[in-house]
Amino acid sequence: MKIIIKFFYVILVFTNLNYLLANNNNLRNHILELDTKDFKKKIVSIEKISEIKTDLSLLTLKSILNGKLFIRKSDKKILLVEIIDRKYNIYDFFNEKELGIEKKRKLKKIKINNKIRSILNNKIALLQLSSGTTRQKIEAIFDVIKEGNQETLIIINELLLKEKDKELLLNLNLAKNSIIAKFGTEIEKIEAIKNLSGITNNNIVNILRSIVNDKIISENIKLEATKSLEASLRNIKLNNIIKTTFFGLSLGSVLLLAAIGLAITFGVVGVINMAHGELIMIGAYCAYVVQQIIPTNISASIIVSIPVAFIFTGFVGILIERLIVKNLYGRPLETLLATFGLSLILQQTVRSIFSPLNKTVYSPEWMSGITRIGGLELTNNRIVIIIFTLIVFFIVVYILKKTIFGLQMRAVTQNRKMASSMGINTKKIDMFTFAFGSGLAGVAGVALSQITNVGPNLGQNYIIDSFMVVVFGGVGNLFGTFIGAFGLGLGNKLLEPYVGAIVSKIFILLFIIIFIQFRPKGLFSLKGRIANE
Amino acid sequence: MNKQLTENKKSLITNIFLLLGDTTGKYLITILIISIFLLPILHIYIPEDSYTISLLGKYLCFALLALSLDLIWGYAGILSLGHGAFFGLGGYMMGMHLMREIGDRGVYGNPELPDFMVFLNWEKLPWFWYGFDSFLFASLMVILVPGLLAFIFSALAFGSRVTGVYFSIITQALVFTLMLAFFQNNFGFGGNNGLTDFKDILGKDISSKETRGALYICSAFMLILGYLICRIIISSKIGNILVGIRDRETRMRFLGYNTTVFKIIIFTISAVLAGIAGALYVPQVGIINPGEFSPIKSIEIVVWVALGGRGFLYGAIIGAIVVNVLKSYLTIISPEIWIIFLGLIFILVTIYLPNGLTDLRRLIKRYYGRK
Numbered sequence: 027m028k029i030i031i032k033f034f035y036v037i038l039v040f041t042n043l044n045y046l047l048a049n050n051n052n053l054r055n056h057i058l059e060l061d062t063k064d065f066k067k068k069i070v071s072i073e074k075i076s077e078i079k080t081d082l083s084l085l086t087l088k089s090i091l092n093g094k095l096f097i098r099k100s101d102k103k104i105l106l107v108e109i110i111d112r113k114y115n116i117y118d119f120f121n122e123k124e125l126g127i128e129k130k131r132k133l134k135k136i137k138i139n140n141k142i143r144s145i146l147n148n149k150i151a152l153l154q155l156s157s158g159t160t161r162q163k164i165e166a167i168f169d170v171i172k173e174g175n176q177e178t179l180i181i182i183n184e185l186l187l188k189e190k191d192k193e194l195l196l197n198l199n200l201a202k203n204s205i206i207a208k209f210g211t212e213i214e215k216i217e218a219i220k221n222l223s224g225i226t227n228n229n230i231v232n233i234l235r236s237i238v239n240d241k242i243i244s245e246n247i248k249l250e251a252t253k254s255l256e257a258s259l260r261n262i263k264l265n266n267i268i269k270t271t272f273f274g275l276s277l278g279s280v281l282l283l284a285a286i287g288l289a290i291t292f293g294v295v296g297v298i299n300m301a302h303g304e305l306i307m308i309g310a311y312c313a314y315v316v317q318q319i320i321p322t323n324i325s326a327s328i329i330v331s332i333p334v335a336f337i338f339t340g341f342v343g344i345l346i347e348r349l350i351v352k353n354l355y356g357r358p359l360e361t362l363l364a365t366f367g368l369s370l371i372l373q374q375t376v377r378s379i380f381s382p383l384n385k386t387v388y389s390p391e392w393m394s395g396i397t398r399i400g401g402l403e404l405t406n407n408r409i410v411i412i413i414f415t416l417i418v419f420f421i422v423v424y425i426l427k428k429t430i431f432g433l434q435m436r437a438v439t440q441n442r443k444m445a446s447s448m449g450i451n452t453k454k455i456d457m458f459t460f461a462f463g464s465g466l467a468g469v470a471g472v473a474l475s476q477i478t479n480v481g482p483n484l485g486q487n488y489i490i491d492s493f494m495v496v497v498f499g500g501v502g503n504l505f506g507t508f509i510g511a512f513g514l515g516l517g518n519k520l521l522e523p524y525v526g527a528i529v530s531k532i533f534i535l536l537f538i539i540i541f542i543q544f545r546p547k548g549l550f551s552l553k554g555r556i557a558n559e
Numbered sequence: 560m561n562k563q564l565t566e567n568k569k570s571l572i573t574n575i576f577l578l579l580g581d582t583t584g585k586y587l588i589t590i591l592i593i594s595i596f597l598l599p600i601l602h603i604y605i606p607e608d609s610y611t612i613s614l615l616g617k618y619l620c621f622a623l624l625a626l627s628l629d630l631i632w633g634y635a636g637i638l639s640l641g642h643g644a645f646f647g648l649g650g651y652m653m654g655m656h657l658m659r660e661i662g663d664r665g666v667y668g669n670p671e672l673p674d675f676m677v678f679l680n681w682e683k684l685p686w687f688w689y690g691f692d693s694f695l696f697a698s699l700m701v702i703l704v705p706g707l708l709a710f711i712f713s714a715l716a717f718g719s720r721v722t723g724v725y726f727s728i729i730t731q732a733l734v735f736t737l738m739l740a741f742f743q744n745n746f747g748f749g750g751n752n753g754l755t756d757f758k759d760i761l762g763k764d765i766s767s768k769e770t771r772g773a774l775y776i777c778s779a780f781m782l783i784l785g786y787l788i789c790r791i792i793i794s795s796k797i798g799n800i801l802v803g804i805r806d807r808e809t810r811m812r813f814l815g816y817n818t819t820v821f822k823i824i825i826f827t828i829s830a831v832l833a834g835i836a837g838a839l840y841v842p843q844v845g846i847i848n849p850g851e852f853s854p855i856k857s858i859e860i861v862v863w864v865a866l867g868g869r870g871f872l873y874g875a876i877i878g879a880i881v882v883n884v885l886k887s888y889l890t891i892i893s894p895e896i897w898i899i900f901l902g903l904i905f906i907l908v909t910i911y912l913p914n915g916l917t918d919l920r921r922l923i924k925r926y927y928g929r930k
Contacts, residue, residue, distance in 0.1 A: 099586055133831075166757060284591055298724055298728070350906060350910065353910045354909065354910065358723060358724050359638045359724065360721070360909040361909075361911070362638075362640075362724065362727065363858075363861060363862070363865060363905050363909050364906045364909040364910060366858055366905055367862075367901070367902040367903065367904065367905020367906040367909075368900050368902060368905075368906060369902075370899070370901055370902035370903035370905070371898075371899055371903065371906075374895055374898045374899050374902070375896070375899075377895070378895060385781065456680065490732065490735050490854065493728050493731070493732075494732065497725060497729075528739050528742070528743060529743070530734050531739060532739050532740050535732050535735065535739075536736060537738040538729075539729050539732055539733060539736070541717060542716070542717070542719075542721055542725065542729050543715040543718070543719045543721065544719060546719050546720055546721045546725060
């Protein structure tokens with residue numbers, strides 16, 4: 027029995043292989059037919075190639091479009107060519123084997139004109155429509171919208187009957203309407219244009235705009251198109267506002283993560299830790315190292331690296347406190363300098379251990395990719411970080427408000443001497459607070475490793491910003507830090523479309539410098555006698 | 560009235576006598592004066608070497624910069640982490656004049672516009688470049704621009720009683736802001752590359768031996784002058800008030816002194832000195848770019864003063880020269896070692912030598928005294 031099954035299996039494989047080989051031979055012949063100066067003949071061959079409908083035929087069309095498909099003059103071999111530094115690196119088209127470098131004059135490029143280019147685009151889109159993942163199909167649909175014609179309409183109608191995926195159906199309908207809006211009868215056109223109202227896709231907006239600007243088209247259609255276009259433009263504007271807000275929240279959450287540890291150490295211990303940025307950097311390297319240890323499971327490595335980074339940087343924080351900060355209590359300016367020196371040393375040490383080059387920490391699958399809401403595209407890693415930041419923030423608030431450690435910490439912040447007389451070991455609280463703040467910096471580093479490259483200078487980029495957040499929000503007040511971070515993040519991103527990234531940053535910095543003049547202690551400051559110390 | 564005048568005269572004389580009591584300062588000035596006569600001559604007669612004197616001149620500019628920082632940090636307790644802002648601005652003002660002196664000898668040969676403006680397709684000179692053809696105007700700007708910025712900035716900050724760590728942080732924000740702004744190409748100061756390729760200064764070839772020697776003499780002279788000005792200020796009544804502000808500002812305020820005014824004055828004077836240092840620095844190194852505004856450079860200035868010992872004036876000068884000589888040697892051996900070393904100076908000096916190298920002297924004395 028087994029033998030029979032095996033036998034059938036072999037036959038199956040063989041016939042399949044045979045079929046593939048036949049296909050490849052066909053494809054090869056068609057490609058060779060492209061080696062002609064007659065563009066009409068080329069179009070015929072391209073149509074034949076697209077009828078084969080395999081991955082290779084798709085690759086053929088794509089590489090013709092990109093100008094990478096060549097034929098060797100001597101043996102009529104079909105080649106893919108990568109041009110690097112004016113050198114022609116050739117690959118076998120069918121098995122992608124590297125064949126070294128060839129001289130330009132021994133190769134012949136398959137040339138195309140604009141007409142063929144648009145045909146190619148169309149054929150590629152159609153091929154992609156019927157194969158590949160949902161995402162690829164949707165991309166293909168957007169291409170069809172740009173260059174669609176009656177022929178594609180037939181295929182789309184076919185697909186509409188077959189397809190079950192809701193998102194795909196929605197997009198297919200869009201494509202259908204966009205084509206009808208161009209090629210249908212008047213009544214069909216009006217109906218299609220109505221259906222396109224409010225759609226934010228760039229290609230559709232262009233189609234609507236061209237209809238509005240069309241001089242020979244009837245007034246009725248124009249009126250409808252104007253209405254639809256207005257709705258679309260309105261939606262685009264709304265989308266942009268939401269997008270900007272999202273980017274602002276995202277930047278704000280990064281700032282909050284970076285600043286929250288600083289806010290705690292500054293608020294409680296009263297010293298500025300200039301090495302805070304480097305603690306963030308060390309946290310990011312923790313994520314990198316953990317990922318090197320368990321490279322197989324990226325999800326797990328990221329989750330594991332959060333406590334690892336917290337404990338490790340917390341421990342570094344204790345060392346900093348014991349060895350440096352402890353000796354300098356009551357001399358805040360000197361602490362600032364000493365910790366700055368430490369930040370130089372930490373940076374250089376990391377540079378020596380891990381090399382100055384940036385490291386990549388891979389994101390787990392649930393963090394990469396894009397979430398689409400309507401016409402909006404929001405990157406998942408930023409969404410995750412916003413949520414993560416909120417979780418971290420509420421945990422910190424909980425610890426401060428509901429635990430004994432938090433109570434003692436707040437007591438020391440408000441009045442060190444009084445707290446000490448009440449039997450709180452302020453030295454110990456200082457140490458643990460420093461460790462806690464440093465640990466939070468490490469956690470921030472893990473989060474940052476997911477949105478930027480991890481390098482020795484990672485911390486430097488955030489240190490001035492996090493100072494600004496703490497100073498703006500007011501020292502010793504976590505709520506102030508929260509408002510400060512999101513306020514600055516949103517402000518920065520709202521200005522950015524008008525003046526550009528750097529200038530908006532300059533404005534924000536100037537704003538803070540001026541703001542401090544009017545509220546020297548920040549947005550929310552401690553009140554009472556201690557405020558003047 | 561007359562009596563008061565004579566008293567003032569007397570106090571000026573006592574000030575000069577106070578300077579005589581300042582032994583280390585006296586030595587320093589003597590060395591500088593000797594170097595003014597000796598070095599340029601040596602420089603001209605040693606034909607192979609045209610670099611050392613500019614290097615030494617550069618150190619003197621840094622010393623002046625450190626001096627300006629010590630004036631506010633050592634005596635008024637104001638720690639500026641952004642003194643590079645004033646140094647850089649002074650440098651840019653001088654750089655603008657030197658750019659104008661290039662005239663039509665640039666790569667593009669445009670007599671109206673500096674090269675980078677031609678490169679960016681600018682039609683005409685921006686208004687803020689007007690007047691920089693004149694050396695006198697540029698020199699005035701070297702004093703006015705950093706001075707005015709410092710005056711406005713400190714008036715705002717001290718007026719609303721921003722002190723201590725907060726003030727340090729906003730000075731850092733100031734210098735960081737300037738860096739971002741000057742990196743912008745359309746800001747009108749050459750963007751990333753800054754101002755460079757200078758040809759002449761006051762009609763003399765900027766790279767000739769004579770000019771380099773002259774620039775060294777100017778730097779040394781300005782350093783001596785700066786030292787004397789600082790010494791006179793701090794030995795006067797103002798100096799005492801400043802020390803009072805440093806040690807307990809609230810008490811000074813309750814005693815009836817308007818501490819804000821004194822702080823604004825001293826901060827502005829310090830910024831002007833820093834600006835002059837920058838202006839002397841630029842022709843000697845031949846370039847000014849936004850890198851001078853990077854926060855780390857400003858913090859490095861603090862380390863010079865901290866190492867030399869703050870609140871002695873001569874300490875700042877010694878610190879600046881020692882650190883920079885070390886930097887020149889160590890970066891040649893290995894830049895990594897230099898960074899670690901710099902970090903260690905920060906930590907060790909702040910913890911073990913709160914008065915910098917002057918503490919070291921005392922420690923040695925005590926050690927030998929015990930023997």
